[in-house]
Amino acid sequence: MSVPGQTMGMAVFTDPLMDAFDLSRTQLSTAYFFGTVGxxxxxxxGGRWFDRFGARTVIVGASLALGSALVxxxxxxxxxxPLAAATGAAVGWFSFPLIMLGYFGVRFAGQGILTSASRNVLLLWFERRRGLVSGMRGIFVSLGFSLAPLLLAFMIDGFGWRGALWVLAGVVGVLFAGFALLLVRDTPESCGLLPDGDSAEQAAASPTLRVVDRTLHQAAADPVFWIYSLALAVHSVFITAVTFHIVSVFEEAGRGRVEALGYFFPAAIVSTSVNLLVSWLADRHRLKPFLILMLSAFLVGTLGLYRLDATWGFWLMVLGLGSGGGLWGMLSNLSFVRFFGRRHLGEITGLNTSITVFASAIGPLLFSLGLDLFGSYRPAYALCAFVVAGLLVAAVVIRQPDPQVSS
Incomplete structure (x- = not known):
């Protein structure tokens, strides 16, 4: 349901909005950048609201806000x-700040609050099976994100861009908000239950290690928080930039548009498969090896981009970025609840989401500047590889102890 607030959701509306609002592609992209950063x-x-008011209230509120932003x-x-006609100014002078505000709304409510809250509520309901449940959720998310651009394009063709936005607003702001109000519950304890659906006897027979709940201030003072947050953010910089400029990236390597768009299908298969596997394994193993594997996979993907002109380079890109994306999905779900507990999970993941969303905004701009200044994307690849390599060294060196257990 957060698709309208995601890049792949809003990107489908780019050309119709340019025509309707009398904005150039650069102007619309700039509005999107500032809306996202804001x-x-x-x-x-927003994460603090999750901790204070609970999952159901926040999910319903975010759904209503997302629907309102679409309208x-x-x-x-x-x-x-009318404002342009009354003042004699260009339409873009008025539509630019308004669409920037609209982008702020869909990004905040959709990609930010709704995405985080729907992920976090599952983490509160499961402990021993968190990884497996997160992996299963990842399958539906990947499937939805893969089909969404095509479905949205059909909606625009059938109802027009305005009608498509109204349909989305109705689905998210009315149907899904009502669905969440009826079915979502904040925690198992609020319903007289235990995580994983265990009875009191089962919980006593197979006790789960309980992490000491830590505040945002305590988490932010821990290097573990920053190594995971920055590693997850680097993925957002890199993947958002490559996705945004995918056709141009392939053209630089002598490949066409069809090949560029054909990258997503095998990468999605690799990403979904890896995500399900590592999510299952994460229930039984520490997260540090998975973090190291993710950063290593990104380096492999970068090498593939460097040699995208060769067939083996294309498949290195698919395997590296695809498997890295699968590992990213698992780590973004499990790392913060594993290290810092449940009580302040919303606030802690809210800070991480802020960092990730900010990173996703600067990625496409970074690649554009690289192309403008150097005539190639390769300097941007090199910069990303350098940062990833530094994070990889830090991931190996920084001690990541097993979570503490409360008495």
Missing amino acids: SAFFLTR FISLIDFAAL
Whole structure:
């Protein structure tokens, strides 16, 4: 349900919005950049709402907010055109700040709050099976994200861009909000249950190690928080940039548009398969080896990008970035609850989401600047590889002790 707030969801509306709002591609991209960056500064507070008010309230509220933001975007031209006619100014002078505000709304409510809350509520309901449940969730998320652009394109063709936004607003802001209100419960304890559906006898027979709950301040003072947050953010910089410029990246390597778009299918298969496997394994093993594997996979993917002109380079890119993405999905789900506990999970993951969303905003811009300044994406690849290599060394060196157990 967060698709309208994700990059692949809003990207389908780019050309219709450019025409309707009298904005160039650069202007619309700039509005998206500032809307995304602006939303990142408020996501820690949004995580605090999760801890204070609970999953059901936050999911319902975020769904209503996302639906409202979609309706707002659909009405921007109705406000901008009369203002432009009355003042004699270009339509873009009025539509630009309005679409920037609309992008802020969908990114904050969709990619930020709704995504984090729907992930965190599962982590509160499961302990011994967290990895497996997160992996199963990842299958549905990957499937939804893969099909969403095509379905949205069909909706735009059938209902127009405005009608498509209204349909999405109805589905998210009415149907899903009602669904969440009826079915979502904050924690198993609030329903007189135990995590994993265990009875009191089962819980006593197979006790789960309980992590000492830590505050945001305590987590932010721990190097473990930063190595995981920065490693997850690097993925957002790299993958968002490659996805945003995928056709241009392949053209630089002498490959066409069809080959560029054909990259996503095998990469999605690799990512989903790896995510399910490592999520299952993570229930039984420490996370540090998976972090090292993820960063190593990103380096392999970078090498593939460097040699994308060769067939083996393409498959290195698929395997490296695909498997790295699968590992990223597991680590983004499990790392913070594993190390810092449940009580302040919303606030802690809110800070991580802020960092990740901010990183996703600067990735495409970084690659664009590299192309403008050097005439090639390779300097951007090199910079990303350098940062990933530094994080890989830190991941090996930094001690990541097993979670503490409360008495």
